[in-house]
Amino acid sequence: MGMTNSASEPTALIRAQGLTKVFGARSAVDGIDFEVRDGEFFGFLGPNGAGKTTTMRMIAGVSPRSAGTLEIFDMDPDLHGSEIRGQIGVVHQQETLDMELTVLENLLVFGRFFGMDRASIATRAAELLELFQLSDRAKDQVEPLSGGMKRRLSIARSLIASPRILMLDEPTTGLDPQARHLLWDALQRLKRGGTTIVLTTHYMDEAEQLCDRLVVMDQAKIVAEGSPRQLIVEHASREVLELRFPNGTESIDTKVLEGIGDRYERLAERVIVGCENGEAAHARALEHGLDPESWLVRRSSLEDVFLRLTGRTLDE
């Protein structure tokens, strides 16, 4: 007697089908399908302008969709926006902390927006300040806080009503590496505590480090979906050989490039070769008479997946 499939399948908290958002003549989100399951860390990966933020806004019920279906907790955000938002914590890309209030007051006031009573808010706020290492700044104004602290406070504030889903739009953009790692740790702790987390990022390493599952977005569409490992296995080779040509890559013979590894991408000053064995591929490149200024071999990353899927790097 085995377990039935439905019992082990986690419930989907967010379901989108053909989700579309049009601004004038421009499609910001063009018919995307995805599902976010209870307890998972889900990512939208893609360059700026890919439609990630718009998708997040539609989920949070602050941007009515143009077409398609969208359900959060089995409810339509167009009809039950307020109810849905009551169980979602949102951290905007741009800082939206209340500069006219202190650190603690930011949490207290937010709790009231969620309709919590003052006693529960006070307890929860103290807990969150402790968790995000802001207790000693409770009575301070928000403005002088560092970027990392502000971001932690934004996340603490979004958690005041213990949401089932935490949504973060580019949470580590503009943070230094140390602040970034602190934040990653905090998010992983939250996930272990059972919070479903949805995040957008244009950082490959962030998606790779944090996400259980992600979709890659490009030009308003989803171009791939899976776990970071799956995506790398499906859309990239085991290793990557990077060859640098500071004088440009246009003059290199295509036939030569095809012979080095499984696949290649020709960028302005770099050739990226997907292969089983990077060292061997490098040896083949030299045999074919290539003379790169420098080279390196590394494991494939989501960066390579994105490059493979779109023919562009994320910074382009």
Next chain:
Amino acid sequence: MIASLAPRAFSVFERNVFVYRRQWLIIVTGFFEPLFFLLGIGYGVGGVIGTIPYGGADVPYAAFVAPALLASAAMNGAIFDSTFNIFYKLKYGKVYDAILSTPVGVGDLAVGELLWSNLRGVIYATAFLIVMLALGLVASPLALLTPLAVIFIGFSFGAAGFAITTHMRSWKDFDFLFIILTPLFLFSATFYPVEIYPGALRWIVELSPLTRGTHLVRSLCFGDLNWLMLVDIAYLSAISFIGYRHAVRRLGVLLLK
């Protein structure tokens, strides 16, 4: 009672209470302007002209002007908050973006802000009423109802100010506000009876919301209950409703894209 009727709107109101707990001095400053006008015009000019005919009798000029200043104090309180402060929260502070990510909706937001801007008007009017009582400028006990009457003034100017603010592009646009507010204050039967205006001009002035507000407050201060007061209330309520509806619609356009 309001809190139980619309808890979400009230939470927006509460946010402002938090902010102004530390900035109460700013609120106090708004009380002095009408007081200066009362001393300068009511007593200064009043000292020269003495009395003015009102309701079939000659009344001291200061007692005639004071109710109008009370009404304009309520107007100023509401309009200041619903223009400058709301513009900051809308455009620069990103306060509304944060608020709308919670269960609070644009309607709740507008009601909460209007309650707050109105409170400011009520505070100014009440403080000014106390000054009037102390100076013996009140002819009737009905004057004690003025803090309630100014709620209609506060809502109409608050809602209209809010609606206009949603169209402001930058702080420079606020210069236009003063082009409207200064004549509104000077010409709305504030310093002389509305009957002074000739023909058509008088009917334009009668349509000024401050003329209606002043009529309402002045009637109460002189204990002169009349049917026109119901017109005042209906007119101010209509402006409140239209302004509120427009502000909510515009908030949707600006913030719920």
